[in-house]
Amino acid sequence: MTTSAADGVRDPFRDSSAEGREYGSSEGSTLNVGRNATLTLGMDSLIVLDEDTIERDASNCCGLIPSSKHLCIPHKNADMYLTQRHIGNKATRAIPFYNILWANINDYSTASEIVINYAHPISKSCVRTKSLAYAVDKADHRHAEAWTESLLDCAYGESQRRKRMKVLINPFGGKGQAKKYYDRDIAPIFTGAWCEVDVERTQYSGHAVEIAQQLDTDRYDVVACCSGDGLPHEVFNGLGRKRDARRALRKIAVVQLPCGTGNAMSLNLNGTDSPSLAALCIVKGLRTPLDLIAITQGDRLMLSFLSQSVGIVAETDLATEHLRWMGSQRFTYGFLIRLLGKTVYPCDVAVAVEIGDKAAIRDAYNAAVSSKAAPSSRSSSCSGEITEGDDPADLGLPALKFGTVQDALPEGWKLVPYDKMGNFYAGNMAYMSANANFFPAALPADACADLVCIDGDISRRAAIGSLSAVETGAFFDMPHVHYRKIKGYRILPKQRRDGYISIDGERVPFEPFQAEVLAALGTVLSRSGRGYEARGP
Ligand SMILES: Nc1ncnc2c1ncn2[C@@H]1O[C@H](COP(=O)(O)OP(=O)(O)OP(=O)(O)O)[C@@H](O)[C@H]1O
Numbered sequence: 117m118t119t120s121a122a123d124g125v126r127d128p129f130r131d132s133s134a135e136g137r138e139y140g141s142s143e144g145s146t147l148n149v150g151r152n153a154t155l156t157l158g159m160d161s162l163i164v165l166d167e168d169t170i171e172r173d174a175s176n177c178c179g180l181i182p183s184s185k186h187l188c189i190p191h192k193n194a195d196m197y198l199t200q201r202h203i204g205n206k207a208t209r210a211i212p213f214y215n216i217l218w219a220n221i222n223d224y225s226t227a228s229e230i231v232i233n234y235a236h237p238i239s240k241s242c243v244r245t246k247s248l249a250y251a252v253d254k255a256d257h258r259h260a261e262a263w264t265e266s267l268l269d270c271a272y273g274e275s276q277r278r279k280r281m282k283v284l285i286n287p288f289g290g291k292g293q294a295k296k297y298y299d300r301d302i303a304p305i306f307t308g309a310w311c312e313v314d315v316e317r318t319q320y321s322g323h324a325v326e327i328a329q330q331l332d333t334d335r336y337d338v339v340a341c342c343s344g345d346g347l348p349h350e351v352f353n354g355l356g357r358k359r360d361a362r363r364a365l366r367k368i369a370v371v372q373l374p375c376g377t378g379n380a381m382s383l384n385l386n387g388t389d390s391p392s393l394a395a396l397c398i399v400k401g402l403r404t405p406l407d408l409i410a411i412t413q414g415d416r417l418m419l420s421f422l423s424q425s426v427g428i429v430a431e432t433d434l435a436t437e438h439l440r441w442m443g444s445q446r447f448t449y450g451f452l453i454r455l456l457g458k459t460v461y462p463c464d465v466a467v468a469v470e471i472g473d474k475a476a477i478r479d480a481y482n483a484a485v486s487s488k489a490a491p492s493s494r495s496s497s498c499s500g501e502i503t504e505g506d507d508p509a510d511l512g513l514p515a516l517k518f519g520t521v522q523d524a525l526p527e528g529w530k531l532v533p534y535d536k537m538g539n540f541y542a543g544n545m546a547y548m549s550a551n552a553n554f555f556p557a558a559l560p561a562d563a564c565a566d567l568v569c570i571d572g573d574i575s576r577r578a579a580i581g582s583l584s585a586v587e588t589g590a591f592f593d594m595p596h597v598h599y600r601k602i603k604g605y606r607i608l609p610k611q612r613r614d615g616y617i618s619i620d621g622e623r624v625p626f627e628p629f630q631a632e633v634l635a636a637l638g639t640v641l642s643r644s645g646r647g648y649e650a651r652g653p
Pocket residue numbers: 286287288289290291318319320321322323342343344345346347350375376377378379621622
């Protein structure tokens with residue numbers, strides 16, 4: 117599953133003037149450049165009409181040497197353009213606005229040039245930064261400046277330009293390739309978009325918690341994790357430990373550049389596990405509030421952004437480390453072994469159910485995704501709500517409405533024995549890994565987590581059927597899949613001395629814990645600004 121960088125292009129050659137672009141006349145939307153070339157703001161794309169089909173090398177364009185240190189190395193291939201059509205001896209090319217990273221005008225003593233950096237697809241799952249450079253007539257300078265600003269408006273829309281990023285690289289994430297992916301696939305996209313970037317490698321497990329806890333949140337907009345899902349988990353928790361945690365979690369968008377074995381965050385928010393496509397999505401990402409789940413266990417408090425599991429998923433994930441050589445097959449193998457053994461994980465569970473009926477869950481999902489609400493709006497009930505003038509000391513994590521696992525059960529909660537529990541799985545995002553849309557009804561900020569419970573003693577046929585149904589999208593409707601929207605729960609594993617509990621893919625002690633949804637407490641960047649890149653229920 118990858119994001120097409122050319123998404124959103126209807127007819128790239130249609131001129132915007134016919135559609136009533138606010139920019140003005142067709143003359144206004146076109147910039148004459150060089151001897152015989154024009155740049156036009158089309159409907160969804162920048163239209164480049166040039167004398168020949170060979171892109172000029174910015175370093176020799178009209179004899180001008182680009183001075184910007186941000187300028188990317190231009191390519192020398194002729195096949196750079198996404199679409200091209202020959203008109204006489206001229207060629208028209210369209211570069212989707214989404215792929216435009218930056219545009220600027222360089223002034224020299226005798227001439228000026230416009231430089232446009234963009235992300236060029238070299239395959240379905242990879243983009244590379246390239247540049248166009250054209251001479252701009254001195255007489256056209258003012259128009260060129262206004263035109264460049266319009267191009268940036270089209271390219272960025274509501275997304276913040278030149279984001280200030282703290283980049284964290286886990287040198288041991290995935291197959292230990294994160295540094296290589298960053299240098300080759302990610303950094304050139306950020307440089308091309310003129311982002312401000314400050315890179316740090318994590319030195320040990322838990323280092324990202326400390327970095328986030330000490331982060332000067334006024335200096336950054338984003339913490340970008342070149343990692344699996346482990347580093348984002350640590351960053352949310354580090355921000356959550358700040359004195360002004362609510363403000364920090366609201367101010368700083370936590371994002372993932374997929375470089376790990378588990379890259380669910382990027383799959384959900386950007387629809388890709390390609391580092392270069394994810395980098396483009398982050399450059400163009402829209403701020404999106406995210407519910408976080410407070411987990412209390414013993415006297416500890418932790419924030420979870422992705423999932424909690426007790427039973428087969430936790431065990432498959434955490435007890436198959438010795439099978440790493442199998443790659444992603446280890447999950448399928450481990451899962452099947454336990455399914456065939458009809459393994460059960462007895463526990464007592466109390467759940468605060470918000471919506472318990474699948475039809476109602478589907479309706480709520482459809483209503484939310486078709487709502488016209490501003491993409492980045494936070495409801496007044498969100499846990500991160502901050503009032504002007506709040507004292508930082510009062511801006512810590514919100515108080516837990518349900519208390520902690522050490523308190524008496526909240527009013528109205530009832531512990532129910534589940535002696536045949538096979539899979540207790542709570543999710544805050546839809547995809548748990550590529551093609552595993554376990555929680556199709558999950559939404560970033562609906563103030564609910566989604567809970568799936570499956571008995572461990574169902575027939576082997578039904579169990580194996582549910583494994584393939586996760587891929588096909590039939591999982592949600594299976595009768596043995598109990599799917600609920602919830603506000604919180606308490607779970608007490610029993611009859612076993614030891615076992616596996618996974619919070620965001622990390623192992624925690626095999627002890628009772630309690631979960632409470634903290635509505636819209638966190639912030640991420642997403643492609644759509646409103647939902648996950650997964651098919652709904
Ligand atoms: N320098 C380091 N040395 C050892 N561990 C580290 C280092 N930096 C980060 N970590 C730890 O690596 C763990 C896994 O990180 P991450 O999620 O990025 O990769 P992954 O390959 O998807 O992980 P997983 O091992 O869960 O499959 C995190 O819990 C983090 O604390």
